[in-house]
Amino acid sequence: MIMTAAVFPVLRKHCPEARITYLCSANLAFVAELLEGVDEVIPYSYTSGGGYGDVWKIGRQLAKRHFDLGISLDPRERVTLMKWITQIPERVSMEQALGWELGWEKWFYTQDLALPAGWSYQEHSMAASFQQMMRGFFEDPSQEFVPPRLKPVAPDQEQWVEALLGKAPVPGKKIALCIQTTSRTKDWPVEKFCQVCDWLAETYGATLYLTGIPAHRERGKAILQGMEHREAVVDLIGKTSFLELTALLSRMDLLLTLDTGTAHIAAAAGCPVVTIFTFNSPVIYRAPGKNCVGVSGHLPCSGKHICIGPSRCPKSDCVDAVTVPMVETAIEKLFQETA
Incomplete structure (x- = not known):
């Protein structure tokens, strides 16, 4: 959702007075409401792979709104039919930014947008691909990437993060960490996290903020137990709301994270x-910000449409290939560039 939000800066540039409505699944509506450029969010609750009754119902409800333009960022079958039922006069699809192309569904759109000439989605971030496709729709020759942004932090969340940061008023860097994902094949060994955390404390006098959901507590404890500089750590795992997390990230000098949604929220x-x-x-899944980098072993078997997937690959090569010096070098370089 954050990567697709790269279309909003372009929409606002060319349609400054437009009212933009984001139609999304109900479980992500709270994220969509935070996106800069979104005026309204309509959640839907039909089940993927389920019947078409709700698709028809939502489509007829949307038809009463008389939208001028419908943009399908991920135009699956039901979204395609819903937009058609809604009878929006101009309907565009943007699936090529995701690395696939429509079949029969394209006949239900007035335009199936293409990537710019010579543009490979595998050589750019997904956010950049979405943004350039949106520019192509408006015949905008601009090339500079404009990151999607969250709306300003609410006053109560600002007060919360001010109070939190006031408890550790040290002059060093303020660094958040996301240490676990829902897919263990994206995780990095605890001992490597320990080494990087101690290095951050020693090199930058950093205060380290561990973030995550309650299920990440055991891993957080293991990292703390393996560190020499535990005094540098503020353990927030399972202790923040989503809005508090976004407020915290807006005040950090860096987020060191695994390949998960927190990276995109921070950007x-x-x-x-x-x-x-x-x-x-x-490259494709890099967080959509100007000061965001990815660290990878760049194995020839990894990457979109190349990797056979962790469910079928018994090896851990792609995890082992990411070393502590690689991560430390990336952090050093980023701090130099943002100094």
Whole structure:
């Protein structure tokens, strides 16, 4: 969702007075409401692979709104039919930014947008691909990437993060860490995290903020136990709401993270990001910000449409290939560039 939000700066540039409505699944509506450029969010709740009754119902409801333009960022079958039922006069699809092309569905759109000439989605971030396709729709020759942004932090969240940062008023860097994902094949060994955390404390006098959901507590404890500089760590795992997390990230000097949604939220909050990648492409899935980099072993079998997937690959090569010096070098370089 954050990567597709790269279309909003272009829409706002060319349609400054437009009212932009984001139609999204109900479980992600709270994220869509935070995106800069979105005026309204309509959640839907039909089940993927389920019947078409809800698709028809939502389509007829949307038809009463008389939208001028419908943009399908990920035009699956039901979204395609919903837009057609809605009878929006101009309907465009943008699936090529995701690395695939429509079949019969393209006949239900007035335009199936293409990537710019000579543009390979494998050589650019997905966010950049979406943005350039949107520019192509408006015949905008601009090339500079404009990152999607979150709306300003609410006053109560700002007060919360001010109070939190006031508890550790040290002059060093403020660094957040995301240490675990929902897919263990994207995780990085605890002992490597320990080494990097101690290096950050020693090199930058950093205060380290561990973030995550309650299920990440055991891994957080293991990292703390393996560190020499535990005094540098503020353990926030399972202790923040989503809005508090976004407020925290907006005030950090860096997020060191695994390949997960937190990287993209941080980028949209304006935080520099270093993401550790295993089997996914660090180019395509890099967080959509100007100061965001990916660290990867760049194995020939990794990357979109190349990796056979962790469920079928018994090896850990792509995890082992990411070393502590590689991560430290990426952090050093990013700090030099943002100094």
